[in-house]
Amino acid sequence: xxxxxxxxxYELFRAHxxxxxxxxxxxxxxxxxxxxxxEQLCLLLRDQGATHVGCATDRVIRSFRNDRYAGYKTDAGVxxxxxxxxxxxxxxxxxxxxVLWPMVEFEADDAIAAAAxxxxxxxxxxxxxxxxxxxxxxxCVRGDRVVLWDRRRDLVYDEAGVRAKWGVPPAGVADRLAxxxxxxxxxxxxxxxxxxxxAAVVARYGRLEAIPPEADAWDVAVRGAAGxxxxxxxxxxxALLFRDLATLRTASDGVPIPQADADDLRWAGADRDRxxxxxxxxxxxxLANRPPRWR
Numbered sequence: 001x002x003x004x005x006x007x008x009x010y011e012l013f014r015a016h017x018x019x020x021x022x023x024x025x026x027x028x029x030x031x032x033x034x035x036x037x038x039e040q041l042c043l044l045l046r047d048q049g050a051t052h053v054g055c056a057t058d059r060v061i062r063s064f065r066n067d068r069y070a071g072y073k074t075d076a077g078v079x080x081x082x083x084x085x086x087x088x089x090x091x092x093x094x095x096x097x098x099v100l101w102p103m104v105e106f107e108a109d110d111a112i113a114a115a116a117x118x119x120x121x122x123x124x125x126x127x128x129x130x131x132x133x134x135x136x137x138x139x140c141v142r143g144d145r146v147v148l149w150d151r152r153r154d155l156v157y158d159e160a161g162v163r164a165k166w167g168v169p170p171a172g173v174a175d176r177l178a179x180x181x182x183x184x185x186x187x188x189x190x191x192x193x194x195x196x197x198x199a200a201v202v203a204r205y206g207r208l209e210a211i212p213p214e215a216d217a218w219d220v221a222v223r224g225a226a227g228x229x230x231x232x233x234x235x236x237x238x239a240l241l242f243r244d245l246a247t248l249r250t251a252s253d254g255v256p257i258p259q260a261d262a263d264d265l266r267w268a269g270a271d272r273d274r275x276x277x278x279x280x281x282x283x284x285x286x287l288a289n290r291p292p293r294w295r
């Protein structure tokens with residue numbers, strides 16, 4: 001079997017900010033994100049023939065990471081009309097009959113990482129496809145068995161693809177982010193470290209702890225190595241904190257993934273009455289016939 005893991009938060013944001021005319025539901029409520037998410041899920045089920053699917057959402061934008069670093073991302077700046085669509089999106093996913101993981105303490109990325117880790121251990125699972133272009137989730141890639149799929153560009157990143165795109169193997173993604181930072185998640189990285197220098201050093205040494213403290217001991221050519229080494233020595237604690245923020249959690253860390261068996265993700269079709277009720281409640285008749293199969 002093949003499992004598809006969907007970052008529904010990403011799809012919701014992407015659809016909401018699409019340049020297309022907004023989709024409005026009952027009483028003029030903006031539901032562009034919800035509509036786009038449903039369209040993408042139905043395409044996945046119909047055109048891609050997905051059979052086992054799990055969706056993760058950020059029910060609350062804040063997570064345990066905000067307690068560890070004050071600058072970590074929050075819902076500040078997120079349009080209220082987008083935030084209001086999260087519970088509607090979760091209702092849509094459940095009405096479609098798709099497994100939903102709504103995260104509160106953790107993030108949607110953690111749920112996907114936990115699911116990928118759990119179900120990759122099942123020998124019946126031939127491949128796990130993580131449906132997102134998010135570089136954070138590149139750390140979940142394993143060979144060509146657990147891959148990232150950028151659906152918008154139709155690009156698949158296996159382990160070799162991760163190395164080619166980000167310059168490091170999956171195991172080095174969090175260390176690379178610790179050095180270069182992640183503006184989307186709200187942590188800056190270390191001064192002076194850029195994409196090329198971080199990728200080159202992490203690709204050579206693997207982990208922050210393995211990077212020699214003095215540039216004279218480096219056997220990788222990096223411009224400004226002396227200054228970069230000095231910065232890493234001076235800001236070592238920051239780098240370790242940023243790596244911790246970037247590292248995705250799994251079920252062993254407490255991420256709640258109730259499904260123990262891969263077959264628990266099997267999609268059996270949408271319940272016609274429940275889906276009709278959802279579309280009626282939110283004023284979305286255009287989506288009434290989108291599900292490709294009824295339960």
